[in-house]
Amino acid sequence: MxxxxxxxxxxxxxxxxxxxxxxxxxxxxxxxxxxxxxxxxxxxxxxxxxxxxxxxxxxxxxxxxxxxxxxxxxxxxxxxxxxxxxxxxxxxxxxxxxxxxxxxxxxxxxxxxxxxxxxxxxxxxxxxxxxxxxxxxxxxxxxxxxxxxxxxxxxxxxxxxxxxxxxxxxxxxxxxxxxxxxxxxxxxxxxxxxxxxxxxxxRQQKMQVMIITSRPKTVIDSVQNRIRRGVTIVHNAEGAYQHDDKTILFTVITRYEMPELKAAMAESDPHAFVSISDTVKILGHFYEPKP
Structure with missing residues (x-):
């Protein structure tokens, strides 16, 4: 090691x-x-x-x-x-x-x-x-x-x-x-x-990620193992088409971390719906690795 x-x-x-x-x-x-x-x-x-x-x-x-x-x-x-x-x-x-x-x-x-x-x-x-x-x-x-x-x-x-x-x-x-x-x-x-x-x-380009999944724990574990980012969980969401139970996850990443996010989603829930949008401004703590 x-x-x-x-x-x-x-x-x-x-x-x-x-x-x-x-x-x-x-x-x-x-x-x-x-x-x-x-x-x-x-x-x-x-x-x-x-x-x-x-x-x-x-x-x-x-x-x-x-x-x-x-x-x-x-x-x-x-x-x-x-x-x-x-x-x-x-x-x-x-x-x-x-x-x-x-x-x-x-x-x-x-x-x-x-x-x-x-x-x-x-x-x-x-x-x-x-x-x-x-x-x-x-x-x-x-x-x-x-x-x-x-x-x-x-x-x-x-x-x-x-x-x-x-x-x-x-x-x-x-x-x-x-x-x-x-x-x-x-x-x-x-x-x-x-x-x-x-x-x-x-690394300085922030992006908001919304994930709609039926496997929240697996997704969170996979994302946090690859990226040092917090995740906010919204329970009791419902899909309008089949009325099945869903969980919504929110996080903010940098564009540099996008490949790691894609790998985490492919590993944990390939069928999840993921929406990614540019973030204009962030108030509060956002972890930045030291140079």
Missing amino acids: DDFQQLSKHHRDVVKASTAFIYAILVSIAMNYFWTPGHIYSSGITGLAQLFNSLMSKFLPFELSTAALLFLLNVPMFIIAWRSIGHRFTMYTFLAVALSSIMIKVIAPVGLTHDPIICAIFGGAVNGFGTGTALKNGISTGGLDIIGIVLRRKTGRSIGTINMAFNSIIIVAAGFVYGWPYAFYSALGLFVNGRVIDMTYT
């Missing part, structure tokens, strides 16, 4: 390290192939690093590369993560950011196109897929992700407002540095980036 747990832990470490490397390649492609040629700013700390690089090149006799600034601006985030979130989480965050800085510097910029609309859309899509993949596999890309996790743990609130305010500053800065059309192009890139993250990072 200990050998199995050790092997499983080693496998998770390899997956996370590989994901950090994949993210680093994708963000460097987004930066060097699309954002830089198209004068597009990214979101969060990456966008801030781009902004500082632009301002230094205009107003200072020296400049630091975007790659170097990306790493330096994340150093305070590493300290916050180490103290407030966890050491292993911080190590993988450090790895993702360090590899990103290295790959942005190593991969030579290629001007595939200078069309700002194309650069905004494809840069946002490539980076969004990389960020979503990283989050899906339990690693952070640094920056505002860390502040968001700390705030959510301490207050239960998301970082959405801070993210919007921070990114608004970057969009306005793009207007001042490159011209106001580029502010709108950067906003387009941020929108695409966010949408692709949402499509990729399925």
Whole structure:
């Protein structure tokens, strides 16, 4: 058993390290192939690093590369993560950011196109897929992700407002540095980036599940053995067609857990009626695994 747990832990470490490397390649492609040629700013700390690089090149006799600034601006985030979130989480965050800085510097910029609309859309899509993949596999890309996790743990609130305010500053800065059309192009890139993250990072997408079954105990046992979710039971339901006794079960899962739910239902009651709908908002406790 200990050998199995050790092997499983080693496998998770390899997956996370590989994901950090994949993210680093994708963000460097987004930066060097699309954002830089198209004068597009990214979101969060990456966008801030781009902004500082632009301002230094205009107003200072020296400049630091975007790659170097990306790493330096994340150093305070590493300290916050180490103290407030966890050491292993911080190590993988450090790895993702360090590899990103290295790959942005190593991969030579290629001007595939200078069309700002194309650069905004494809840069946002490539980076969004990389960020979503990283989050899906339990690693952070640094920056505002860390502040968001700390705030959510301490207050239960998301970082959405801070993210919007921070990114608004970057969009306005793009207007001042490159011209106001580029502010709108950067906003387009941020929108695409966010949408692709949402499509990729399925752990944050909540879904309400209603199960109508004649085998409630078997279904509950199977679901809870596979997914750490509470289930609410409504007894004494009746089917209108045959007037047979039914039980209604309610639970909320993430889209990431959908395959486990399907497997649980196939195992426990293949004939149950299952209705699944997107959940807009949840009030109360909803278990989220620690990163």
